[in-house]
Amino acid sequence: MYLYENQNLNMMKTNTFKLLLLSLMICSGLYAQSTSATLIKKVEGFSHPESVVFNQDKNEYYISNMADREEGDGFISRVSAEGEIIELKWIDGLKDPKGLLIKDDKVYVTNNTELIEISIADSKILRRIQVEGSKSLNDITVDAVGNIFISDSGKSAIYLMPGDSANMMVPEDKKGEIIEYLDSTRLEYVNGLFAQKDHLYAAAWGENNDGNFLKIDMDTREIEKISKEGIGNLDGVQPVGEDAFYISDWATGKIHLIKKDGEITEVLTSEKSAGDIFFDVEKDQLVLPMNHQNAVWWYQLQ
The missing domain is CATH 1.20.5 (Single alpha-helices involved in coiled-coils or other helix-helix interfaces)
Structure with missing residues (x-):
C-alpha cells in the first residue's frame, strides 16, 4: 500500500x-x-470546413462546416484528439457557420448574421442571437473578463457582446445584447480575431490579396498595422506565447509566423483555402481546415 x-x-x-x-x-x-512543419495527417469527409477549436475537458475538436451555404445545410462536427470523426453532424441546421469559441460549458459559433450558443453537455442549441446590421460574421474571440468580440468580414466591422464584468462602458439598455464595437475601412475586411491582454489582434482579408495583420487597442479602439506590407487574404490567427502569432493566408495556403514587431517568417505552404487554423500547444501541431478540399490537415511543427 x-x-x-x-x-x-x-x-x-x-x-x-x-x-x-x-x-x-x-x-x-x-x-x-517553430518555423517549419511536416504534414502528418489528412482527414476527409467534411463539407467546406472553416474553423477548428479544441475542447480540453472532452479531449475533442469541434469543426464548423459551411457546406453549400444554403439555409440549414451547415453543421458542426465532433472529432477525436486523434483525428477520427466521432459525429459528423453533431449540431446541424445551420447556415454558413464559421468562427468557433468555447466559453465555460458552451460553444459559440457565428452563423451568417447571428451568433449561436450551444450547450456542450446537452448537444443542443440554446440561443440564436441576431446581430443587427451585420453582413457576414466570421471569427470570434473572448477577452480576460468575458467580453466576446466578433468580426464581420462583409462589413469591415467588429461587434461586441459584453461580459458580466465588462470593463468598458455599455449603455444599460444594451447589456446582454450584441452591439457594434468598431466599423472602419482600416479594419480591411477583418477576418481572424484574437484577444490578448488589452488588445485585439486581427488577420485582415484585404481587397486584393493585401490584407495586413492588425492590432486594436480595446479601450481607445485605435487600429495599428503590425505587418509592414500587405500579406494576403488572411484568415486564421493563433497566439504563440506572448510575442508572436501563426496566421493563415487563405489564397495561397501559406501559414506565417508573425511577431509583434512585424517580423514575418513562412512556416509552411498547404493549398489554397486554409481557413481558421488551430495551434495545439501541447503537441506543437497546427490543424488546418481546408475548405475546398473538404478535409482537415494536421502539421507537426519542427
Missing part, C-alpha cells in the same frame, strides 16, 4: 511539473520559434 501511494504521489508531482513547465513555455513564448 505504501509503495502504491508513493507511486501515486510521484505521478502527481510529475504531472504538476509538466503543467508548470508547459505554462512557463507558453508564457515565455518558447513555441514562437
Whole structure:
C-alpha cells in the first residue's frame, strides 16, 4: 500500500511539473520559434470546413462546416484528439457557420448574421442571437473578463457582446445584447480575431490579396498595422506565447509566423483555402481546415 501511494504521489508531482513547465513555455513564448512543419495527417469527409477549436475537458475538436451555404445545410462536427470523426453532424441546421469559441460549458459559433450558443453537455442549441446590421460574421474571440468580440468580414466591422464584468462602458439598455464595437475601412475586411491582454489582434482579408495583420487597442479602439506590407487574404490567427502569432493566408495556403514587431517568417505552404487554423500547444501541431478540399490537415511543427 505504501509503495502504491508513493507511486501515486510521484505521478502527481510529475504531472504538476509538466503543467508548470508547459505554462512557463507558453508564457515565455518558447513555441514562437517553430518555423517549419511536416504534414502528418489528412482527414476527409467534411463539407467546406472553416474553423477548428479544441475542447480540453472532452479531449475533442469541434469543426464548423459551411457546406453549400444554403439555409440549414451547415453543421458542426465532433472529432477525436486523434483525428477520427466521432459525429459528423453533431449540431446541424445551420447556415454558413464559421468562427468557433468555447466559453465555460458552451460553444459559440457565428452563423451568417447571428451568433449561436450551444450547450456542450446537452448537444443542443440554446440561443440564436441576431446581430443587427451585420453582413457576414466570421471569427470570434473572448477577452480576460468575458467580453466576446466578433468580426464581420462583409462589413469591415467588429461587434461586441459584453461580459458580466465588462470593463468598458455599455449603455444599460444594451447589456446582454450584441452591439457594434468598431466599423472602419482600416479594419480591411477583418477576418481572424484574437484577444490578448488589452488588445485585439486581427488577420485582415484585404481587397486584393493585401490584407495586413492588425492590432486594436480595446479601450481607445485605435487600429495599428503590425505587418509592414500587405500579406494576403488572411484568415486564421493563433497566439504563440506572448510575442508572436501563426496566421493563415487563405489564397495561397501559406501559414506565417508573425511577431509583434512585424517580423514575418513562412512556416509552411498547404493549398489554397486554409481557413481558421488551430495551434495545439501541447503537441506543437497546427490543424488546418481546408475548405475546398473538404478535409482537415494536421502539421507537426519542427
